[in-house]
Amino acid sequence: MSEERTGRIWAVPNPICLGEGIERAVPLGATHLQWSAERARTVEVHVHSPSGPLVSRTGPKGSCDTGEWVRDGTVFYLQDVSDGKLLAPENTLDFVTVALCVRDVGGVASRAVPLVGAVRFGDFRRPTPISYEWGFDRGQPIDRYYIENFLSAQAGDIQGHVLEFGNDSYTRRFGCDKVMTRDVLNYPYRTEETTFLTDLVSAPEIPSEIFDCVICTQTLQLVWDTRAAIRTLHRVLKPGGVLLATFPGLSQTYDTNWGERWYWNFTSVSARELFGEVFGGEHTVVDVHGNVLAAISFLHGLSAAELTVSELEARVPGYEVTISVRAVKAKGSEGE
Secondary structure (H helix, E strand, O other), X not given: OOOOOEEEEXXXXXXXXXXXXXXXXXXXXXXXXXXXXXXXXXXXXXXXXXXXXXXXXXXXXXXXXXXXXXXXXXXXXXXXXXXXXXXXXXXXXXXXXXXXXXXXEOOEEEEOOOOOOOOOOHHHOOOOOOOOOOOOOOOOEHHHHHHXXXXXXXXXXXXXXXXXXXXXXXXXXXXXXXXXXXXXXXXXXXXXXOOEEOOOOOOOOOOOXXXXXXXXXXXXXHOOOHHHHHHHXXXXXXXXXXXXXXXXXXXXXXXXXXXXXXXXOOOHHHHHHHHHXXXXXXXXXXXXXXXXXXXXXXXXXXXXXXXXXXXXXXOOOOOOOEEEEXXXXXXXXXXX
16 A cells, blocks of 8 residues: 555445354345545445455545445455556555444344344234244244253153143153153143142142152243242142243243133243242242244244254343243242
8 A cells, every 4th residue: 555545445234134044144235335545536446356346436535335245254445546556455545344243142143233124024024923833833833942952951850759731741751760650730621641630829639748840831821820829839849849840931822722811921030039939049940041033933933943953042131932940849848
């Protein structure tokens, strides 16, 4: 770069869309370029190399908008072409590398925000979901992916005398030969597997301190008196027994079976308070699962197979699809 002729070029990236995977996305989008030069009467902007494709030719100052072909890492060169100068590195006044990755949120790369009106909704641009069936009609629902991963990680707790709600499928799947006795609670309807037909709010039919483990998945949103239900769960556990519970955060709240009894959605904050006041904060571990992509996909009824593992496993605060709790009844505690 000559001392007599200097210049500067800068870019404002405006990505239009993302690639298929968050961690490997290659954003595409229009970029606004601006430049200025001193003592150079004519300048050109080229892409990829000093002699690459021509983007613009102007006087000492100029600007332009590119097409949507710009990618993360695209380089633009400001070239001095006054007096017939050649397109060569020695006549480069400045260059700029477009960086579309602007910050990190919860371990997930957050890309520069699209311009207003430039968001591409694709199949999501509809007021109704793609499926009303939670994702069951397309494969494994996204919330079930989180629930079953949680239970798999806690499989060692599922042993001895186990109570499950609705049916005993998770007890059989994750408890295997560690389970000696299986019970199933339902309310208000009985199934063939039901051993206790009772309201969890009090459940007087269930003796205190008889279960080594209780599996309570996606149930508490259907119980009006949640605090009383949690006290019941604590009561029926043996000292040292473990409650494995999950409930919805961001979720569809209606279906033909349970819509009229869906009272609550939860957050990690409410879960920590509700279970901590009964089991004690030191005996309660709350975890959250989800991110904005998983939440949107779940609300539309997509299946877990339609996202990558990294897209499902990414955790972004404020987008809790599923909340899980592992609570242990302290030894020495008495049933209520």
